[in-house]
Amino acid sequence: MSYDLGLKKGVVKGMEVMELIKPFKWEESSSSLELQHEIEQFYYKEAQLLDHSEFETWFELMDKDIHYWMPIRMNRVGREVSQEYAAQGKGSHYDDTYETMRGRIRARVSGVNWAENPVSRTRHLISNVMIRELEEPNTYEVASSFIVYRNRSERQSDIFPGERRDILRRSEGGLGFKIARRTILIDQSTILSNNLSVFF
């Protein structure tokens, strides 16, 4: 497999934007039922943590070299469709390392993050889970679809649909996996809400 993720150097590179417009590279043969079950259950538990404000526990699912990235998507004419996603460092809604995510989590649980206090009601629906085993042992690239619903204050409601492209590593303890990379393909160009104070 020539798809260099830089894992051996301990650094997960951001995905090339050209990869993002193409379908996920699924395996010729379907992954084992057991692995499929394990990863789906991991995602359902993760969604529970997010939807019940267990942000510090959720953060424990991040590996130290996490790149948590949501590139901006643009309206492009057909001949320039390969540039639909802003390249890394050229415009993102999230572009976070472990350290900056830790800051975000500290803010969220501080009690003074007014955008989320009073707290929002969120629902993370995760589906369309597809798994590809990578050369690196116990490491998987996983595509999943999401719809995140947020309802806050009296009447505000936001719907954020999209796809996640994750790199998961098996881990001892915890929920069984660590998230080494999360690339979030949000299905909006202009973000249709007053902020993105939710995690995906």
Add this chain to the structure above:
Amino acid sequence: MSLNSEKWTPETIRALIDAENGALDPRIYTDQELYELELERVFGRSWLLLGHESHVPKPGDYLTTYMGEDPVVMVRQRNGSIKVFHNQCRHRGMKICRADCGNAKAFTCTYHGWAYNTAGDLVNVPFEEEAFSGFKKEDWGPIQARVEIYKGLVFANWDPEAPDLLTYLSDATPYMDTMLDRSEAGTEAIGVMQKWVIDCNWKFAAEQFASDMYHALSSHLAAVVAGLPPEQDLSNYEPHMKGHQFRSEWGGHGCGFYIDTARGSVRVGPIVDKYYSEGPAYEKAKERLTPLLPYDRMATSHMTIFPNCSFLPYGMNTVRTWHPKGPNQIEVWAFVVVDKDAPQEIKDELARQNVRTFSASGVFEQDDGENWVEIQSALRGYKSRTAPLAMQMGLNVQGKNNPDFPGKTSYVFSEEAARGFYSHWARMMSEPSWDTLKPQS
């Protein structure tokens, strides 16, 4: 310009802003008819920020944006200039260009196929010979706007009578230069526009960036927590107290800044903070800017160029246009600028810090969105719209002008720049002619 409104006369408009006593009529944020007048009298006559010249580096590069609610295309020409024209075909009103940005040799309206060159000239009308007689293509190109650039920022204006951009910017330019003129290399934009929607009136956002350091102490506590080193928390964090606010002599522009303090690693992270506080880039900026103002004493800063261009110098470097979408909604269109000659690792880190702090997901900005939405929601009420809002901070506060800094300055926590912003708004809304509006020398 006509000044015909059945509901709003120049006198009733001027009465909405009581700058002398520091009071605002809340209807300026909600009234549909005032909003329609704003599109004509404010957005139809002011210099509006569209982007950075580095957004369109090569001939044919374009981006589409808005002036008020009018869609426009900003295109780099073969001769290096930039043109801005109405993004609307004069035939049936279709948008000429429907992409956000890109490179084009021509723009063809997809409705009936009328084609325009990159200068906005109508160059091809299908079946012109067979179906038209004596049609003059040169009369039916899209409306062109005036374009001027201030140190990389591209502004446009519909009004041929408006003063030139430099006159319009009045005495605000030294404060703009703290972000735009640190190096002879100038600045460049990093990446593309980030866009999001906030259900609030555009003036809340514009005024806050002109005149409101005050809110940071309450609104942005969580952002401070996010930026502190792990071993530190709010209990041993000292907020800044020293600083000034600038109100432009003319034009409603405003700026606020802290002085004589660390620059602010909480906001930009230690790497960017260091770049802005010491070393060759800082020394060069100090040397260039010191003739204008005591740059070495300045730190975290906010600024608005009337009406809807705002930015945050000192390494936050977010630049945005608050595009109005009716009286109750805006779209934020934000981008990041950086010294063009900054090392690549500084550019990368500054961009990453910007997403972390001042973006839709930013730890600062997400709480601003919450505030403005809740204000706009409350303003649905009758009492909410009839009880005046207080804008008195800094009134009759003596001795706060600092002659070390250019222009009229007051204490950093003031509403002097807000009074300037709204007073200019009232003038734009009530004075039909630039003869009275323009700066009187």
